[in-house]
Every structure is written in C-alpha cells, then in structure tokens.
Amino acid sequence: MKKLYPYLLLSPLIFLGAIFALGVCNALIQSLGYIPAFEMRELTLDYYRAVISDPALFASVKTSLHTALVSSVISVVAGVAICSMLVSLRGRSSGRIFARMTDIIRIPILVPHTVVAFFVIIIFSQSGLLSRLMYAAGAVSSPEDFPMILFGRDSAGVIIGYIWKEAPFVAYFVLSFMASIDDRLGEAARNLxxxxLQSFFHIVLPLCLPVINKAFVMIFAFAFGAYELPFLLGATTPRALPVQAYIEYMHPDLRHRAYAMAMNGIILIITLGISVIYYWMTKKAEKIEGKHYE
Known part of the structure; x- marks a missing residue:
C-alpha cells in the first residue's frame, strides 16, 4: 500500500494530464481530416497544405510571434525588477508588509483575461480614462487626438494586457528562489x-537564470497560443493565429473545423520548436558559464 501511496496522490494530476493528452491527440487527428461526425473519414494533409499556402498565415504567425516575444521580454524584465524590490523590501521591513506586497502582486494573476481586456479598454482607448486626463491637462486638444493604442497592427493593446498579467507572474514565480539566495554572497561582493547593482547582475541574476528561463518559456507559449486578448484588443487584419483558428472553428460550415485544427497543429509545432530551441540555447549558455567559473 505504501508503494501505491505516491501514485494515489498523483492520480488527479495524472487524470487531468490524460484528458489533456487525449484532447491534443483528438485535435491532431481532426486536423488530418478525420471527423466521423461530419462524414469525414479520410486522413489527408490537404488541410495543412491549404493553410500553409494561404499568404495570410504568415502575417498571422508574424503577429502572434511579435506579440508573444515583445510581451514576454518586457514581462520578464519587469517581473525580475519587481521580484528584486520585493526581496529587498523583505530585508528592510517586517514580514507583514512583505506578505501584503506579495498578495498585491498575486491579484493580476487571478484576474481573467477578458476582465484585463475590459480594464485596458477603459484606460487606454480614445474615450478612456487616460485620454480624458490628458485632455483635462491640456496635453491633447480633444480625446480623439489621443494616440490609437488599441486595435492596431502593432498589437500594443494586447501587449499591455499581457504585461499586466505576466510581469506579476514572473515576479511570483522567481520570488521564492531569489529570496532563498544567501545574503552573504552579496555581502562578500560588496566587501570586495x-x-x-553589480552584485545583483553578477551574482543574483545568474543564479536565478534557470528559473527565469522557465518563466519566459511558459509565458511565451501561453501568449503565442492564447486568443482572448488578441480577439478583444487586436487588429482585424492581420489577425493573430489563434484568433484565426477560433474563427475557422466557429464557421457555420462545420467541415471548416479541420482547418481550425490544422492551425492549432501549426501553433503547437511552432511553440514546441521555439521552446526546444530556447531550452537548448539556455542549456548551452549555462555550460559555457559553468566552464567560465571553473
């Protein structure tokens, strides 16, 4: 019974993992044109060929990559800075203040993306809070003169929404590891x-890089494959790839779901490929760094 105890504890995770794996396998099979409910029983790569041959696909991939990369890089930088300030605050104040600050950081993580889109529209639209404040301050002659941040081809509104969500996630993800680093290492560096700032960049940051790399891959993969914020705040052309896949999935002709699943398959392949490349690059950098210290 003791041997089975760990597996019993992991059974909920195994169950959810199995459901997720079945869903992915089902989507990949449907992307090959096998959907018996719609009288589609022949496996074919025609749907992938049709999607890849569409010039709009490359524009959608470019939009998704741009949004995911820019938001992830800025979120990592901002999240690490927030995490560093929290760790510094812990050493200067009581544990109660540190706990309150970490609770505040946790709030954006819990807010749904649809609510985040609502906040971004209220604040950054041409009729939003920021434009009205600038108009009241005399910075613009009318609210309509406020820059068009939302629904543009540069996906600025989508990036703002992701940063608001992802920077606190990075801070919370890295916090426990950064807080566990021995303070005597920094003290030794300052004594020398x-x-x-040099102590942070040469001691603390290199030690935290493995955790930061994991956080980057997680938020990049999510931002590349998510559709809520690009659907609500992004441009109509070119659409982000997940948004285009969602539109194909909701097409009145149910046979178009094979095209949607083919797009999802492309999203999965690109995400896995980029994650593998990034993982390989970070491992190679860690080996070089290790040889340097030896």
Missing part, C-alpha cells in the same frame, strides 16, 4: 568593492 562591488556596488549593489
């Missing part, structure tokens, strides 16, 4: 003449 290093500034606090």
């Amino acid at each position: 003449g290093a500034s606090p």
Whole structure:
C-alpha cells in the first residue's frame, strides 16, 4: 500500500494530464481530416497544405510571434525588477508588509483575461480614462487626438494586457528562489568593492537564470497560443493565429473545423520548436558559464 501511496496522490494530476493528452491527440487527428461526425473519414494533409499556402498565415504567425516575444521580454524584465524590490523590501521591513506586497502582486494573476481586456479598454482607448486626463491637462486638444493604442497592427493593446498579467507572474514565480539566495554572497561582493547593482547582475541574476528561463518559456507559449486578448484588443487584419483558428472553428460550415485544427497543429509545432530551441540555447549558455567559473 505504501508503494501505491505516491501514485494515489498523483492520480488527479495524472487524470487531468490524460484528458489533456487525449484532447491534443483528438485535435491532431481532426486536423488530418478525420471527423466521423461530419462524414469525414479520410486522413489527408490537404488541410495543412491549404493553410500553409494561404499568404495570410504568415502575417498571422508574424503577429502572434511579435506579440508573444515583445510581451514576454518586457514581462520578464519587469517581473525580475519587481521580484528584486520585493526581496529587498523583505530585508528592510517586517514580514507583514512583505506578505501584503506579495498578495498585491498575486491579484493580476487571478484576474481573467477578458476582465484585463475590459480594464485596458477603459484606460487606454480614445474615450478612456487616460485620454480624458490628458485632455483635462491640456496635453491633447480633444480625446480623439489621443494616440490609437488599441486595435492596431502593432498589437500594443494586447501587449499591455499581457504585461499586466505576466510581469506579476514572473515576479511570483522567481520570488521564492531569489529570496532563498544567501545574503552573504552579496555581502562578500560588496566587501570586495562591488556596488549593489553589480552584485545583483553578477551574482543574483545568474543564479536565478534557470528559473527565469522557465518563466519566459511558459509565458511565451501561453501568449503565442492564447486568443482572448488578441480577439478583444487586436487588429482585424492581420489577425493573430489563434484568433484565426477560433474563427475557422466557429464557421457555420462545420467541415471548416479541420482547418481550425490544422492551425492549432501549426501553433503547437511552432511553440514546441521555439521552446526546444530556447531550452537548448539556455542549456548551452549555462555550460559555457559553468566552464567560465571553473
């Protein structure tokens, strides 16, 4: 019974993982044109060929990559900075203040993306709070003169929404590891003449890089494959790839679901490929860094 106990504890995770794996396999099979409910029983790559041959696909992939990369990089930088400030705050104040600050950081993580889109529209639209404040301050002659941040081809509104969600996630993800680093390492560096900033970049940050890399891959994969914010805040042309897949899935002709699943398959392949490349690059960098210290 003791041997089975760990598996019993993991059974909910195994069950959910199995459901997820079955869903992915089902989507991949449907992307090959096998959907018996719609009298589609022949496996074919024609749907992938049709999607890949569409010039709009490359524009959609470019939009999704741009949104995911820019938002992930900015979120990682902002999240690490927030995490560093929290760790510094823990050393200067009581544990109660530190706990309250971490609770505040946790709030954006819990807010749904649809609500985030609502906040972004209220604040950054041409009729939103920021444009009205600038109009009241005399910075613009009318609210309509406020820059068009939302629904543009540069996906600025989508990126703002992702940063608001992902930067706190990175901070919360890295916080426990950064807080566990021995303070004596930084003290030793400062005794040898290093500034606090040099101590952070040469000691704390390299030690946290493996955790930061994992956080980057997670938020990049999510931002590349998510559709809520691009659907609500993104441009109508070119659409992000997940949005285009969603539109094909909701097409009145149910046979178009094979095209949607083919797009989802492309999203999965691109995400896995980029994650593998990024993982390989970080591992190679860690080996080089390890040889350097040896």
